[in-house]
Amino acid sequence: MAAASSPPRCRCAARAQLKTRGAPQCAACAATQLEQRVRKAAQLALGAVLWRRFAARRSDDAGQSKQEEEQGGVVAVVSSGQEGRALLHLLASSFLPAPAIATSRAPQLKHITVLCLLDARAGEEEMQRQRECMQSALEQEADARLRLQWLVVGEPGSVRCEARGEHIYLSRPSSSASSLASSSSCRLQTAPSMTRHQSLHSTLAYASILRRAHQLHASVLLLPSCADCLAAHFLDALVEGNGFSAGMRGGDGWIDDLLILRPLRETSAKELAFYLHAKRLSYVTQREATMGTPSKAFKGTMRGMTEQLVRTLQLAAPSTPATVIRTASKLHFAGHAAPIPATAPLHGNAPHVVEAAPEGARLDEAAHHHHHAAQANCAAQHAVGKTQTQVDSLERLAEQATLKQGAAAQRFVLAALSLPVWNTSSRTEAAQCVLCLLPAPPASPTGVPRTPQRAPSTDAASNDALEQGKAMDISTMLCPACLRILETPQVQTRNEAVETLLLPEYVLRAAQARPARPREGGPDALEGFGGMRLEEEDGYERGRMGVMEREEMRAKVEEYLLE
DSSP states (O other), X not given: OOOOOOOOBOSSTTOOBOOSTTOSSOHHXXXXXXXXXXXXXXXXXXXXXXXXXXXXXXXXXXXXXXXXXXXXXXXEEEOSSHHHXXXXXXXXXXXXXXXXXXXXXXXXXXXXXXXXXXXXXXXXXXXXXXXXXXXXXXXXXTOXXXXXXXXXXOOOOEEEETTTTEEEEOOOOOSOHHHHHHHOOOTTTSOSSSHHHXXXXXXXXXXXXXXXXXXXXXXXXXXXXXXXXXXXXXXXXHXXXXXXXXXXXXXXXXXXXXXXXXXXXXXXXXXXXXXXXXXXXXXXXXXXXXXXXXXXXXXXXXXXXXXXXXXXXXXXXXXXXXXHHHHHHTOOOOOSOSOOOTTSOOOSSSOOOOOOOOTTOOOOHHHHHHHHHHHHHHHHHTTTTOOHHHHHHHHXXXXXXXXXXXXXHHHHHHHHHTOOOOOTTOTTSOOOOTTTOOOOOOOOOXXXXXXXXXXXXXXXXXXXXXXXXXXXXXXXXXXXXXHHHTOOOOEEETTEEEEXXXXXXXXXXXXXXXOOOOOTTSTTSOSOXXXXXXXXXXXXXXXXXXXXXXXXXXXXXXXXXXX
């Protein structure tokens, strides 16, 4: 009779029995391996902090030793969920030295600022529950070097748009798509799905985190993103056409003088669950509270389906998240080699391809119009930052399109000529816009018809709100393209022109200290087309044609540029 096979055991000295099917090592060895991977990030963080201290000591004022200790620290973003709880425990065990080692003269981290992210959309009860969980977690760690701070995102606010000179009211979007469509005509808010809302919220929350890190004079920012979360983010960004920002949002690197690190980047969610179970750490699974919607509604969004796909693939192939991350880090997004179709927006995130018409083919009037407009769009991409000779050639192209198709084609060509376009291959440039995370565009090309700038609003309440800091100029936070997308047509309410725009207040906080970009060439040289560009086009067309009404022309231009 054959002897019963003994259960598999780990190869470590403890020879612990493996209770998990297919596990190559015991829980203690897995936890040790995870902590060793995190120590690499701790060494990078310590190096960045020491470099900041060294640069501060070389300044002219050498008497600010205490301020040097406060500046250049480490800021870690945590939450009451699984990833945040694991990162909080690793901060105390791997990043901060033990009390016996801390007394030595070796350079070590003095403290770490723990930034707890709270979502105001979840409600007061959920926020209070998250606060209690984080406070109990800090009491369980019992380390006074972890300094807790709160960051609440998703609050309503107001803003003033300098380009239009009018007051824009910001409010939190409601949970119903139909109510959104009835309350505002903004393109980002009237979408029937909630995928755009989630993408906007995550982007602005990330910008708020960067803003708070700069306020704390931090040199290192730690984000609790595991492999599953990053893989879902990469796939979701590629599906939505935001592949340019996926590389900056998923990898480790520098943003200005801030080092972004993700210590759990090579750890899956299953490994984190085993680690928390082995360390006997409790955590709370956060509800998917996206604008007050239940978890079933979240699973129907693009992000929810992507996360479900990653979890399904991981069951059959556990290396799926790591494979997606390695593949995404090797992606290189092409520049503007391919032309852009006439019906596509001029945006540098998604490439577009247009098939050239065969020679000798007979095209009707509409085909001629789209063909010349596509040529103008492709040429306008290379016009930004080029010489005056190339701009003159674009003007001749506009005149040629006018001779063939009339004033309607000229209007579309001039609109395409005035749009700023970014080079998507410049992945290392510092992000300026809080929405698209693209660098600031260069100066607008010359040769475009201008009209005098509209005088700013004389509303006393709006001016008082600006002085008190309750409102902010939105043109200093967004690039011209995003400002153009967020623009809404005027609505007559109480015989006043009121702009309605749905955005959270942390859009304002994300760039509160950012100075306004100077306008080159005087007041007539406008940076973008957020309201003023469309008014210029309207004024130009009204003087030329005198046929279309203002709102009808606006609708046609928006249909051409944004569909």
